[in-house]
Amino acid sequence: MLTQVRLPDRHASRSAKPGPPREPPKPATPTAPSWRPWLLPLAALVVILILVARAQPSRSTTFPYSAFVGKVEAGVVKTVDINDKGAVAGTLKDGTRFTTRIPTALDTSPLEQQLRDKKVEITASQSSGGDGLTTLLVLLLPLLFIVMLFWWSGRKAAQTLTGGLGGIGRSRAKIIEAERPTTRFDDVAGYEGVKQEISEIVDFLRRPERYAVVGAKGPRGVIMVGPPGTGKTLIARAVAGEAEVPFLSVTGSAFVEMFVGVGASRVRDLFGEARKRAPSIVFIDEIDAVGSRRAGNRLGGNDEREQTLNQLLAEMDGFDQGSGIVVLAATNRPEALDPALLRPGRFDRHVTVPLPNQAERTAILAVHARGKTLAPDVDWGIVARSTPGFSGADLANLVNEAAINAVRADRAVIDADDLATARDRVLLGRRESSNALLPEERRAVAVHESGHALVAALCEHADPVAKVTILPSGPALGATEQLPEAERHLYTEGYLTDLLAVRLGGRAAELVVFGEGSTGAADDLAGATQIADRMVTEFGLSQALGPVGYASGTPRYLGQDNGKEAVGRSYSEHTQRIVDEETARLVTEAEKRAVALLREHRRALEALAGLLVTRETVDGSVVLDVLENGASAQGVSPRRARAHQ
Structure with missing residues (x-):
């Protein structure tokens, strides 16, 4: 059998009636020039460059002491300046500036006489801390710059946080006013029962005085439950469009943040906005993200999700009934919601949006x-x-x-x-034209799919065959498609037994023709085992176990799995043994039945497999023709002759 893929919903919309004129926009608040925030860092950078430039020593040549003495003896030294620490700075007669240092351990008394003899201009000076201070400033300026940068960043962050703290706690609801294009009930095809049940909300928001006369109160909240993709959000938008009231839309995940208390603040802000625009509709999509069951083993209410849920419960139970605020919610996991959220007074109505008929x-x-x-x-x-x-x-x-x-x-x-x-x-997936099969594999797939098709045509309660193909699509190497004659809501034991035989028809055909099975029946075996397990544990169709059901009791909206693995089984090991034995018995009997049918119609099986190898795809009428011709040739009447529409 084939699995189905759930895809996101699509919303249609059309223009609504023109609403009241909008208010003129408020004048924009003058803001500071964009260059002003960079003024402080630029000033700090200029100061650093100036001080670094001043700290750079002037260009001069450094001589060793011996070279300096030689220059003096040669008479090329013009001036010298000697400070109290022995540092010498001077100029040569050609204008070159130089520096040197007089060793304190040597006797330098002859140096003064040499300078006088060569008529060198001698000056003395006292060293100051200017160079040391400049060096200190140069060393400290990077640190000062970093501190100033952090101070500036802190001010910017504080300004952002000041607006952000007001924004963090604000609701992220998308407000759709009445004058904007909205969706109507005419844009929602089908679901007449759902629209009729939910249309009272529209009437309550349009004419609340009708309910006030007789003392009736409109619904406080409506929760829509159904599989993904059934149009719950589209129906909520249609309610807003029909009522022509502001529509505040928000998802459940928008309430939960890493900051404690933010979710509760957003809930308060959301309902505050709804009160300002009353009458209005608040729509919370995927409410299970915020309304999940609260943990019973936690003593305090420190969990952010629980605080948000508590605030939502308080707001829904606290706003004025006559304020004209209706809360709509949608989820595909109703079993995960907290019971306090589902009680009357908060969500008065539960509307199921099923798959369309x-x-x-x-x-x-x-x-x-x-x-x-x-x-x-x-x-x-x-x-x-x-x-x-x-x-x-x-x-x-x-x-x-x-x-x-x-x-x-x-x-x-x-x-x-x-x-x-x-x-x-x-x-099935994309048609794999490059997935070429070997000749023996091509015949094996044809035999396998012919087995499915013939067993479906021979079983009394099975759905008619629409098409059989051996063209690979996605992970499937072939497919047998069946179309129900009518849409079923109840499945009898005979239908389920035939369904098991059809599932195992492919493997049975391999056993009849080749004498052995293959890996191609893996999905068929898994599907048949799951059906047999549910027949035993949920539907009470096992004589060994009796009329006992062990269903999980939870809607399987997010998938077709049973869900028992997630919550654990509710029966003993002895019962599990009986379940395993009965499941194996049902599957084994279905395979034996399919093998017997195909052996009885072996000629039809070979003929249909040959047609599939040649044509690759045949429709259901060909299956019936092959079955009729094969049965006539054998002198046996087929168990079933069904006209294919």
Whole structure:
């Protein structure tokens, strides 16, 4: 069997009636020039450059003491300046400046006489701390610059935080005013029961006096529960569009932050904004992100998520009933919500938004086909019949994939083949043209899929076969597609037993033709085992275990798994042993039944496999023709002759 992929929902919108004129915009507050924040760092940089330039010594030549004495004896020294620490600075007669140092351990008394004899101008000076201070300033200026940089950054951060603390605690709700384009109920195809139940909210917001006359109170909160992609957010927008009131939309994850108390502050701000714009609608999407069950083993309320939930509970229980504020929420995990959030007085109504039925799928497909050119052979009723279990988002993706397929074929018109190809792509994946099979593998896949198709045609309660193909798509090397004659809501034991036989028809065909199984039946075995396990543990269809059900009791909106692995089983090891034995028995009996049917119609199996090898794809009528011809040749009446529409 094929699994289905859940895709995001698509929202349609149209222009609403013009609302009241907007207020003129307030004059902008004058702001400081953009260069002013950089003034302080630039000034510090200029000071550093000046001091560093002053600290650089003047260009001069440093002589050793012996060279200096030689210059004096040669008579080329013009002036010298000797300080009290023995440092000498002077100039030569050619104007060259030089420096040297007189060794304190040597007797330098003859030096003075030599200087006098050579008529050198001698001056004396006292050393000061100027050079040391300059050096100290040069060493400290980088540190001073870093300190000033941190001070400036701190001021900027404080200014940002001042506005940010007001912004951190503010709600991130997206406010959609009444005069903006909104969605109406006409844009939501199908779901008439859901729209009828939720339309009372629109009537309450439009005419609250009708309820006040008889003492009735409008719903305080409505929570919409359903699988992903069914259009819960779209319905909430339609409510706002019909009521023509401000619509404050926010997601549950927007309340949770790393700062303690921020979530609760945002909840308060959200309801404060709603009160200012009353009557209004507050819509919280994915409310399970903030409204999850509170832990029972924690003594304090230090968890940020719990504080946010507590504030949400207080706000929903505290605002005035007549203020005209209605809270809408949506989730696909109702079992994870806190019971205090679901009680009457907070969320008075629980509206289930299920997967659309066949008639609703037809209407949804027509909505998504607006603006597209369709061929005359497109029948939305047939497409809806071939897409059981598709959500509104899946149908939108199906139509879009069909349009992309038409563009790929250089056509501007979408035909029925485009929709069929898009359906195969959504269910099975992209067609792998490069995944070439070996000749023996090609025949093995043909035999496998022929087994599925023939067992489905021979079983009384199985759904009719629509198409059989051996073209690889995604991870599947072939596929047998069945279309239900009518949309089922209840499944009998006979239908489930036939379903097991159809699942194991491919493996049974391999056993009949080749005498051994292969890895190609891995997914079939896993699916059959899961169905048999649910027949035993949930549906009470095992004589050994009796009419006992061990279902998890939680909606499986996020997937088709049972969920028992997550919460653990609720029965003993002895019962688990019986469950395992009964599951194996049901699967084994289904395989034996499929093998017996295919052996009885071996000629039809070989004929259908040969057609698949030649044609690669056949429809359900070919399967029935092959079965009829094979049964007539053997002189055996088929167990079932079903006309394929």
